[in-house]
Amino acid sequence: MHREMKARDLRVSWLQKMGPLAGLLLIIILLSTISHDFLSMSNIFNVLRQISINALLAFGMTLVILTGGIDLSVGSILALSGVLTAGMMGMGIEPWLASLIGIIAGAVMGSINGLLITKGRVAPFIATLATMSLFRGLTLVYSEGRPIISDDYSFVIMGQGYFLEIPIPVIWILICFFVLGFILKNTPFGRHIYALGGNEEAALLAGIRTVGVKVAVYTLSGIFAALAGIILTARLSSAQPTMGTGYELSAIAAVVLGGTSLTGGKGWITGTLIGAMIIGVLDNGLNLLNVSSFYQQVVKGAVILIAVLLDRSQKT
């Protein structure tokens, strides 16, 4: 009885961890046999740069989803932080300081989400649905609906530059990936996130400040969204008030593709990176194959469904 359980337990967790990676490899092999450009170094970095925005959003989203919540406002936080940063630079503020202000703005927006959810007892879906509209509206108000140009060289290299041949946005996601992975595995805060998502009542009774952990998690999600907004602004040399619209859904898709459970308590950041890569590789590969963007959406939807259905069948 116990031995059976062990075997099952191990098999399930192994499949859950390896499933997304196997899927990614499968897609890569498939695409590289069809298109010869696909596996070139420049294309690989191209893909990584393309997924950097989504990966950053998805990292923050992973933390939120691990606690059993959801954050729909990340696309709007991205936009508001982006236009604020660009706006500050337009006023002559140094790029680094303007970026810092953008990040702080993201943190404030995230903590507003967290406070609404904990102190205000609003369901995460509703709270962030409201702030999604709120922050987007503020973005349009601040920018008067127009793009804000920011072509300061020291700023745009954040999105367009290279460091030792590696695109700088890729360096950003690697740093964030390792730091987050370490935090989740090796710090009490990481443990608390998993415990809270697994059983909030038990976490509370173990003395965990559940309110504090939740606020921190939404704040981090806001910071990641702001970082993504700044990098996107740098890449485009301007902040578009409509940028990031719908990005929250891609971020959620990456988290789910990576095997993190939407009910909380189960998941890992590596899965999310793989999930984001699956989406990025599909986009890129289908582009190389000249598949129309209409069909691309169909394929992406189908891949997400297949992944989730496979995941289900392993669990039952």
Added chain:
Amino acid sequence: MNHIERGITITAPLLSMVGIHKSFARVHVLKHVDFTLQAGEIHALLGENGAGKSTLIKVLSGIYSADQGRIHIDGKEQVFKSPRAALVAGVGVIHQEFNLVPHLSICENIFLGREHLFGRGWIRWRKMRREALLWLEKIGLLVDPSCKVGELSIGQQQMVEIAKALSFDAQILVLDEPTAALTQSEKKALFATLCRLREKQVGMIYISHRLEEIEELCDRITVLRNGESIGTRMTKETSMDELVGLMVGRKIQEQFPRELTIKQPAERLRVEGLTQQGKVSQVSFSIQAGEILGMAGLIGAGRTEMANLLFGVQKQDAGEIWLDGKQIRIRHPRDAIQAGLAYVTEDRKGEGLVLSRSVKENFTLPSLASFTKGGFIRKQQENEMAEKLMRQLGIRSTGIEQKVGFLSGGNQQKVAIGKWLLHQPKVWILDEPTRGVDIGAKREIYQLINQLTEQGMAILLISSDLPEVLGMSDRILVMREGKRVALFNREDADEEKVMQAASGGGSLLA
């Protein structure tokens, strides 16, 4: 007339259950139970928690099917495959939790799922309302049937449940602890309704712990103990003492390995006037170092609420807590833990454990800070502690990385207790520590509790298992309706006294 109280039964019984046997995984929950119910009778079903009352009712209402035995209603044999089948055959059960949809009207609730009775394809509202009104009048609830159920009081909602059951032409009505949530005046109204139904020849099975209610209302009493029917008595001819004796029986003490471990009297914990509005009022007690204070009481007596209050899960409205002579303030479980309290909750899956995480992570969750240096968890030290603890507690699992959800009930409970050991607490609150645990693991848990007291820890043992409370406690505090109603020394306590205090049934003696 076949009025029971005259002691003559002329007609065949309305319901007879013969030789009902039911077991779950080799545990015999019902052992050849016989039960009869006459038309126009209110028949009490009495027994301790776990005596088999609710299983018997679940068999009668088609939720479980019996392994052996037969059910006859009006002389006709019945086999119920579903609750609906039982309902159609005339058995209506009023559960403690109502099956009503609060957003729908009384009338919609009564006829939920049967709207087709009032027209094909569309509902003839006036006809439905008229009929609902008829049923409401029958039980004496004078409310507009188009009122939403959510706007009614608990007592009125219960009446709606009764009306709903009757509208299926129920001749047998089962009431499971119907007064648990009622006010005094609602209770009076309920009793009036039940008496009225008795006159209309409805047979009722009344489950309650409150002996005074049974005396007031019921014609006969059947006592269950350990899954056996011990006997049926006429209420008028039975004393409270006899009933309690029947319920409790004689039990073996040896399974409780309690030894006195109070070395020298030193007060560990003192609680004074702990109060939470409407749940716990003015509870005071103290526990010595090395002492087990048992806390007995019926379900809903406020024991778990007391524990939650003490541990800072709920907000205290009044009260003072002293630990080792120093007053402490507890506003959050974190305060309680830091002060040196540990709390093993009643509902281990819901509150005690994170089932989706490993044995190790559950173990170290409350004491993670002591494994942390410079903000990082020291993995090696954590693993070593978890391994050691697992061996010490004899937890059967595949290793410290196994998910707790895959462990058996007894092993889960050991994890739930063990996670506090790393913290070296001074006071333990154990709420139903052996519920749902097999005999072997139970004994291991008792021995563990003894070891804790030997180290001078104080224990508050909350349990609904009377033999357990009596067997393990040095003193026993009894709660009823959120108040402390009695305190016994170990030598003075017996099951009858504790039961009497817990049910407040002294009145039957008169």
